[in-house]
Amino acid sequence: MGIQERKERERERRRQDILVAAKRVFSDKGFERSTIEDIAREAELSPGTLYLYFKNKDELYASLTVRVLQFMSVRLAHAIEEPGLNYDRKLANLIDAMFDIYEFDPVILNNMFHLQSSETLRDLSPELIEEINTLSRKSLRTIAAVFQEGMDEGRILRRHPTALADIFWSMFTGSVLWKETKQMIGNEQYPLKESIRLGFSLLDKGLRQQALDA
Amino acid sequence: MGIQERKERERERRRQDILVAAKRVFSDKGFERSTIEDIAREAELSPGTLYLYFKNKDELYASLTVRVLQFMSVRLAHAIEEPGLNYDRKLANLIDAMFDIYEFDPVILNNMFHLQSSETLRDLSPELIEEINTLSRKSLRTIAAVFQEGMDEGRILRRHPTALADIFWSMFTGSVLWKETKQMIGNEQYPLKESIRLGFSLLDKGLRQQALDA
Amino acid sequence: MGIQERKERERERRRQDILVAAKRVFSDKGFERSTIEDIAREAELSPGTLYLYFKNKDELYASLTVRVLQFMSVRLAHAIEEPGLNYDRKLANLIDAMFDIYEFDPVILNNMFHLQSSETLRDLSPELIEEINTLSRKSLRTIAAVFQEGMDEGRILRRHPTALADIFWSMFTGSVLWKETKQMIGNEQYPLKESIRLGFSLLDKGLRQQALDA
Amino acid sequence: MGIQERKERERERRRQDILVAAKRVFSDKGFERSTIEDIAREAELSPGTLYLYFKNKDELYASLTVRVLQFMSVRLAHAIEEPGLNYDRKLANLIDAMFDIYEFDPVILNNMFHLQSSETLRDLSPELIEEINTLSRKSLRTIAAVFQEGMDEGRILRRHPTALADIFWSMFTGSVLWKETKQMIGNEQYPLKESIRLGFSLLDKGLRQQALDA
DNA sequence: AATGAATGAGAATTCATTCAT
DNA sequence: CATGAATGAATTCTCATTCAT
Numbered sequence: 038m039g040i041q042e043r044k045e046r047e048r049e050r051r052r053q054d055i056l057v058a059a060k061r062v063f064s065d066k067g068f069e070r071s072t073i074e075d076i077a078r079e080a081e082l083s084p085g086t087l088y089l090y091f092k093n094k095d096e097l098y099a100s101l102t103v104r105v106l107q108f109m110s111v112r113l114a115h116a117i118e119e120p121g122l123n124y125d126r127k128l129a130n131l132i133d134a135m136f137d138i139y140e141f142d143p144v145i146l147n148n149m150f151h152l153q154s155s156e157t158l159r160d161l162s163p164e165l166i167e168e169i170n171t172l173s174r175k176s177l178r179t180i181a182a183v184f185q186e187g188m189d190e191g192r193i194l195r196r197h198p199t200a201l202a203d204i205f206w207s208m209f210t211g212s213v214l215w216k217e218t219k220q221m222i223g224n225e226q227y228p229l230k231e232s233i234r235l236g237f238s239l240l241d242k243g244l245r246q247q248a249l250d251a
Numbered sequence: 252m253g254i255q256e257r258k259e260r261e262r263e264r265r266r267q268d269i270l271v272a273a274k275r276v277f278s279d280k281g282f283e284r285s286t287i288e289d290i291a292r293e294a295e296l297s298p299g300t301l302y303l304y305f306k307n308k309d310e311l312y313a314s315l316t317v318r319v320l321q322f323m324s325v326r327l328a329h330a331i332e333e334p335g336l337n338y339d340r341k342l343a344n345l346i347d348a349m350f351d352i353y354e355f356d357p358v359i360l361n362n363m364f365h366l367q368s369s370e371t372l373r374d375l376s377p378e379l380i381e382e383i384n385t386l387s388r389k390s391l392r393t394i395a396a397v398f399q400e401g402m403d404e405g406r407i408l409r410r411h412p413t414a415l416a417d418i419f420w421s422m423f424t425g426s427v428l429w430k431e432t433k434q435m436i437g438n439e440q441y442p443l444k445e446s447i448r449l450g451f452s453l454l455d456k457g458l459r460q461q462a463l464d465a
Numbered sequence: 466m467g468i469q470e471r472k473e474r475e476r477e478r479r480r481q482d483i484l485v486a487a488k489r490v491f492s493d494k495g496f497e498r499s500t501i502e503d504i505a506r507e508a509e510l511s512p513g514t515l516y517l518y519f520k521n522k523d524e525l526y527a528s529l530t531v532r533v534l535q536f537m538s539v540r541l542a543h544a545i546e547e548p549g550l551n552y553d554r555k556l557a558n559l560i561d562a563m564f565d566i567y568e569f570d571p572v573i574l575n576n577m578f579h580l581q582s583s584e585t586l587r588d589l590s591p592e593l594i595e596e597i598n599t600l601s602r603k604s605l606r607t608i609a610a611v612f613q614e615g616m617d618e619g620r621i622l623r624r625h626p627t628a629l630a631d632i633f634w635s636m637f638t639g640s641v642l643w644k645e646t647k648q649m650i651g652n653e654q655y656p657l658k659e660s661i662r663l664g665f666s667l668l669d670k671g672l673r674q675q676a677l678d679a
Numbered sequence: 680m681g682i683q684e685r686k687e688r689e690r691e692r693r694r695q696d697i698l699v700a701a702k703r704v705f706s707d708k709g710f711e712r713s714t715i716e717d718i719a720r721e722a723e724l725s726p727g728t729l730y731l732y733f734k735n736k737d738e739l740y741a742s743l744t745v746r747v748l749q750f751m752s753v754r755l756a757h758a759i760e761e762p763g764l765n766y767d768r769k770l771a772n773l774i775d776a777m778f779d780i781y782e783f784d785p786v787i788l789n790n791m792f793h794l795q796s797s798e799t800l801r802d803l804s805p806e807l808i809e810e811i812n813t814l815s816r817k818s819l820r821t822i823a824a825v826f827q828e829g830m831d832e833g834r835i836l837r838r839h840p841t842a843l844a845d846i847f848w849s850m851f852t853g854s855v856l857w858k859e860t861k862q863m864i865g866n867e868q869y870p871l872k873e874s875i876r877l878g879f880s881l882l883d884k885g886l887r888q889q890a891l892d893a
Numbered sequence: 894a895a896t897g898a899a900t901g902a903g904a905a906t907t908c909a910t911t912c913a914t
Numbered sequence: 915c916a917t918g919a920a921t922g923a924a925t926t927c928t929c930a931t932t933c934a935t
Binding site for chain 3: 851852878
Binding site: 296 | 922
């Protein structure tokens with residue numbers, strides 16, 4: 038049984054190595070131009086070996102997304118787990134967490150967007166799709182829960198918490214996307230963090246306008 | 252002279268026909284899986300003919316983006332041209348315009364995202380890149396100008412108008428993106444308009460919190 | 466009838482214009498990379514028009530060769546036509562003529578070599594092949610005749626005149642070819658004229674070794 | 680270590696198999712009409728496999744030339760290596776060697792000619808160009824050395840040995856070329872060997888005319 | 894488990910040639 | 915005669931995937 042377990046662990050470890058290699062290659066060459074062989078070389082394995090760990094290229098792509106989603110899930114949970122935090126603190130922590138997630142894998146959005154194209158999803162195993170779905174929902178629920186608390190604490194307006202989480206997430210991904218586009222087209226630096234902070238702060242303030250709103 | 256002109260017009264018309272066909276194909280099959288031959292068939296032309304109108308596949312892709320950006324530019328300008336509109340009205344008009352833009356070409360973001368990957372941009376002609384850059388800036392300036400007016404009218408907080416336009420745009424694209432993802436992964440309907448409206452209204456309110464902000 | 470003739474003349478003139486344009490394009494871009502459209506542009510005509518004057522691309526290629534062969538034929542005849550020339554003078558004149566031919570069209574060999582490939586010849590009209598054959602033979606006969614005279618004058622050894630003409634021609638074309646190759650591979654200048662002169666002078670001397678030979 | 684070596688050998692063997700197949704195809708169909716697919720079929724491999732051994736079509740072409748140049752280099756060296764040979768014997772051996780080279784690969788000149796067009800060379804790797812250059816020079820030096828010895832032995836006139844080697848080589852290639860052309864155009868047999876022997880003997884005699892020359 | 898050579902289906906692109914105007 | 919837009923067959927090359935070792 039111990040042997041079984043060790044093998045299992047080693048297998049998982051190798052899988053992670055491949056994913057890390059893939060991430061590096063994608064960062065370097067972009068998705069379209071990255072080949073299985075590139076990734077294999079980066080992972081110091083042969084192309085064939087990759088297929089022992091991933092059904093096909095799309096599953097490998099998708100697994101990268103899972104990796105990010107797992108990190109996101111953990112990181113977000115961590116952001117709010119400390120007991121005794123009020124809405125203000127938790128929101129601030131969430132925002133910090135988003136930056137960490139971005140830095141964990143700046144290519145995350147390319148990744149997820151790539152995944153979206155129905156072509157790619159078509160060949161994914163249902164289990165993987167389910168895993169992505171579950172992880173996404175979990176993170177979204179964490180965010181929504183914070184807004185819920187804000188409402189319960191009477192600090193912010195009552196809106197559908199999930200809707201607010203959607204907006205929170207959209208603003209974040211939209212900003213990252215826009216940063217990329219601007220840099221690519223205009224060759225200019227984009228102050229991503231400042232922009233996101235300003236956006237989040239405006240959203241937050243907008244939610245607090247109880248007096249004017251009612 | 253008349254002949255010259257007519258030819259010119261016919262050429263432009265044919266170009267547009269191809270772009271429309273390309274849009275249809277992309278919507279159907281997604282970018283990656285769409286081939287030049289698919290588009291040619293849809294346009295009822297031969298593959299070779301497409302190359303009389305577009306230097307290569309990437310330029311064809313990019314031209315689709317230009318098409319959308321042109322529409323956006325015109326639509327946004329239209330949204331604020333009516334004289335005597337105050338900030339409130341103009342912002343509302345802008346938001347309506349964004350929905351029109353989305354409806355004009357929901358695939359727009361796939362498109363622009365595709366464009367983003369530096370690989371694709373590498374082979375674009377500098378003129379095309381410049382055109383995309385110019386059109387983007389123009390629309391952003393239109394949006395920024397509205398925020399500027401809001402500040403000048405004393406209705407909203409003084410923030411960098413371009414930063415606000417960036418946020419406005421990011422929220423929009425992020426929402427569209429997220430809608431796609433959610434539908435793809437979770438198979439659920441996403442109330443895009445409501446979400447965007449809520450987001451924009453929160454941003455707007457956030458900007459108006461003068462009293463709390465100072 | 467006069468009209469008929471004028472038309473004929475104009476047609477021939479246009480044909481020559483096209484050939485001149487083709488020659489320029491080939492010199493610039495090489496054979497493989499030259500397209501019918503390139504030639505048409507250089508000739509300030511449309512691609513379709515070229516097909517009114519040449520059955521297809523191969524015939525156009527071949528006609529270039531004919532052009533050179535015609536020039537060669539005339540130039541060689543001219544080299545020996547002056548009455549009262551002895552073998553020595555005629556041989557010297559022939560050699561000068563070869564340089565003129567080379568300068569008339571340095572690409573000549575590419576041309577003729579290209580023609581050689583059976584693929585190209587397959588589609589040529591029998592008339593054109595016959596014309597090339599006739600012109601080649603004519604020039605060779607001119608060269609052979611000079612050697613014949615040298616023998617009749619007792620100045621050179623008796624060898625098969627045609628064989629000597631073949632050698633004369635081979636040395637010339639081989640040198641031009643080798644010049645090209647050396648320049649291409651080694652990037653060095655090649656003293657073509659000096660080399661050919663030395664070669665021809667050695668051949669000539671070899672032919673005169675009556676005493677030693679017998 | 681043994682495994683490494685065996686793989687290396689097998690790889691080289693496969694490379695040679697492909698080159699042999701390519702040679703057959705080129706002989707059959709000529710260069711222009713030979714496609715990668717043709718060669719792959721002849722080699723009983725798939726098209727993709729060829730690209731594991733050759734960067735692209737031009738490199739495959741060029742490698743054929745290298746093959747011939749290697750043979751030439753070895754064959755020429757062999758021709759003069761026997762100790763105690765004087766100039767007369769060495770020259771005779773060189774000439775025999777040239778015939779062997781011709782028979783080793785009659786398509787050689789097509790090949791080298793093809794290579795000449797700068798278009799083709801443009802895409803060759805610098806290493807390959809360098810290899811071709813080096814091999815060519817080596818053979819030329821071997822030929823030149825024989826002439827040098829002839830001069831040192833006082834048997835032939837003092838001329839630049841390299842220039843004589845150029846002429847030697849030009850006469851050979853020119854003859855082969857001319858044989859092809861004559862057969863193609865006139866459908867007649869051409870006595871290549873006799874022609875070349877006559878040419879070389881004339882050159883040789885021309886060089887020996889010390890008395891007349893001085 | 895790992896390898897990596899081989900596969901072969903595709904994809905983008907070119908260009909000689911045609912033909913309606 | 916001339917045009918030049920359109921054609922579409924043909925070609926090179928790529929790369930995810932397989933499978934014998």
